[in-house]
Amino acid sequence: MYVPRITSMDTLYRPAGVEERWQRTWEEEGLYNAEPDPDRESFVIAHPPPNVTGELHMGHALQLALADALVRWKRMQGFNALFQPGYDHAGISTQNAVEKDLAREGKTRHDLGREAFEERVWEWLRLYGRTIMTQFRRMGASLDYRRERFTMDDDYVRAVMRWFVHLHGKGYIYRANRIINWCPFHETALSDLELVHQELDDELVYVRYPFVEGEGHVTIATARPATILADVAVAVHPDDERYATLVGKEVLVPYVERRVPVIADERVEIDFGTGALKVTPGHDPLDFEIGRAHKLPEPMVIGPDGRMNDGAGDLAGLTQEEASARILAWLEERGQLEKREPYRHAVALCERCESRIEPLISLQWWCSMEELKKPALDALRERRVRYHPEAQHRFAIDSLENAPDWNISRQLWWGHQLPVWYCPDGHTTVAETEPDACAECGSKELKREEDVLDTWFSSALWPFATLGWPDDTPDLRAFYPGDLNTTAREIIRLWENRMIFSGLEVMGEVPFTDVIIHSTVLAPDGRRMSKSLGTGIDPLDVIEEHGADATRYGLLKMSSTQDVRFSFGAVEEGRKLANKLWNLSRLLLQAAGEGVKPEIRPSAIEERWILARIDRVRSEVEEDFAAFRFSHAAQALYHVTFDDFCDWYAEAIKPRLYAGDADAGATALAALERLLGLLHPVMPHVTEEIWTNLPERETRLIVAPWPEPDEAYAEADSLQRVQDAAAIFRRSGVLVALEGDEKRIFDAVVRPERVQANGNAGAEIERLRKEIERAERMLANDNFVQNAAPEVVEAEREKLARYRRELDALEPSLD
């Protein structure tokens, strides 16, 4: 492949063509690939599979920037790094997209029928799906793209079936009639986690329920008058003195004139409305609980289409609004409508279509969490899996402790159909593949359950199903358990915790040891990034304008706290850094001259100094990466490049470079080499591009060894003197060389002429003198030293005295 010489190129680094070229090259040369290798330790990140219909958004970009930096770092350190890509079929989300598409033709999925609809989804995916992996590549994400997996692949489906049968065999999966969240548009059950809540303007109506015996009534408040028809009780709080005498009496439900009891239940809020609650177990989750506790009947008046059903008698077939109007009119006539008031409250909506959720009772499949969660909780408590930051670890544990049984069935057409078959006698057969006959009666007339599984039921298997489970494959042995996962906060309960208990259940080991819960990237104005608000920023636009390296750097730089505003400044800083590196390498390559090879041959203090600085940043970056402090690492890399390498070291050696000093040239290239290595995980493209232009490159930087620790230069005598001069005394006898001061001290000691030129030598010395005097004052303060060991205090006094002598010795040389 043609690689232009850097010295002949533009003074402005243009990432556009360069980045795509390297992305292609790395992939074509197989440098992203991972194969089982008994001689090397593995490092594995199973990247969260995006929706198969998805497009790259800022969350993905951040996730990739973080994870890929770690993967590249580990790869350079010699780990057998596997970064696993793939797609999630994303049941309801994909089905919704295709249904919208159908709607443009004036059709619904029912017009096609199930089989044709599924065909339509596959066809749609061929046209519009699976584009996001191209966008992942554009980020420079070093995923092993050969290993792309899809949760609807035949092998993956087999894993899902095995998982279901396994759980069923252990008795964790059962079928039950319970209240669930029903989406009337998709006509499916949804889990609590698939809802969004939105503040909507409603009306709260106060309705009188007359006593069956005697005069009077009890007034309840409701936002859904249509559900009055399904009332089976009125409930009050047991401590509510207003209603103490009412408990046990009976009242008449309006319109249907049904006699129902007044009961006491602690779940009733005394302070809301009138403090009396109409109990409708068929259409409200709280009422359902109360109903079951009191063994009340569970009539339903609203059907799966959201309209009044046959249970609603003469109102059957009406919409809820129509039914409400009829009921309110009925109440009005009889003086049972006490008042109506505007009411703004949070309403549950389907997160995909924003239809109002209908709570209703439905026969669904459930997965008991009771036993499954135990080993996962142990793992979390023993910190065999750690969420970062720490607050999210506590949240993960709390969530799992309180995880209710999991509704795993969905009445959708796109997804994994449950491996359950029914015979005409109502027997149930559960099997991985279609059975020949009913397991109980041998009937050949089997009909498969129509429901599909919750998308997350299959995603939970991602870390091992992508490696071949349920088969015992070399990949599975080599790459399970993995190391790390990165995700957004709201995914903890949906996915992360479920991968942990699934991994423990079938593999016996946690799927990873660390979970990074990354920042939420908000729009620059602090609002949420969203298409509907128009606040979204397309990462691909940012990449196009500034480059993937700059985008990666910027995202890392800005990802410090839980919520961060997108900062173009941070991206521009990254672009500046790339440009700076580019021009630095032009300088060094030109000035070092032809034939000079990178080699450490330091002869001057500034050379030992820059090597020591680079080595210190190496260890800093290692600590930062290991602790997932990406923002800090980015900052350290920026400063060592700009301030230390370019502004100081490069300026200092320029005269020697131009004079043809081969040692200076060789050392400078060697120092640059190390710097490029440190920067590669964050800015892979520009560093690889420069690396290629260095003489005698045998390997790509992506697989070059991470710079080794280099104690020799860190301990150089002259450097030590610089450090000592900058050291100040801090509490408990800790001596610290102040980072920021070091350069200025270096100035004072090594390049006094420059300091004097700026007229600051006196000021620097004055600063140092003040530091020392402050330390002396502290040492003289009895309150300060009382808790310190006497020998420590004495040692510090001696050090301080030495610094004062050094300072005094330094001063004359600067005059």
Place this chain on the structure above:
RNA sequence: GGGCGGUUAGCUCAGUUGGGAGAGCGCCGGCUCGACAAGCCGGAGGUCACUGGUUCGAGCCCAGUACCGCCCACCA
């Protein structure tokens, strides 16, 4: 309603065991010197949200208050 995060320079934000208030961008002044003017050198600019506490000493630790925000949530 619950959980969590934030509040430091005009803007976006660092500040890792308590002792120097910082960076990038913007602004002002100088440099038109052979990597980069998308550069270099220098400078101005801050009651570290507020109140109280601990301490010789608090941006940092403790208690509380206010505001902003994210996630979650069954007050009908």
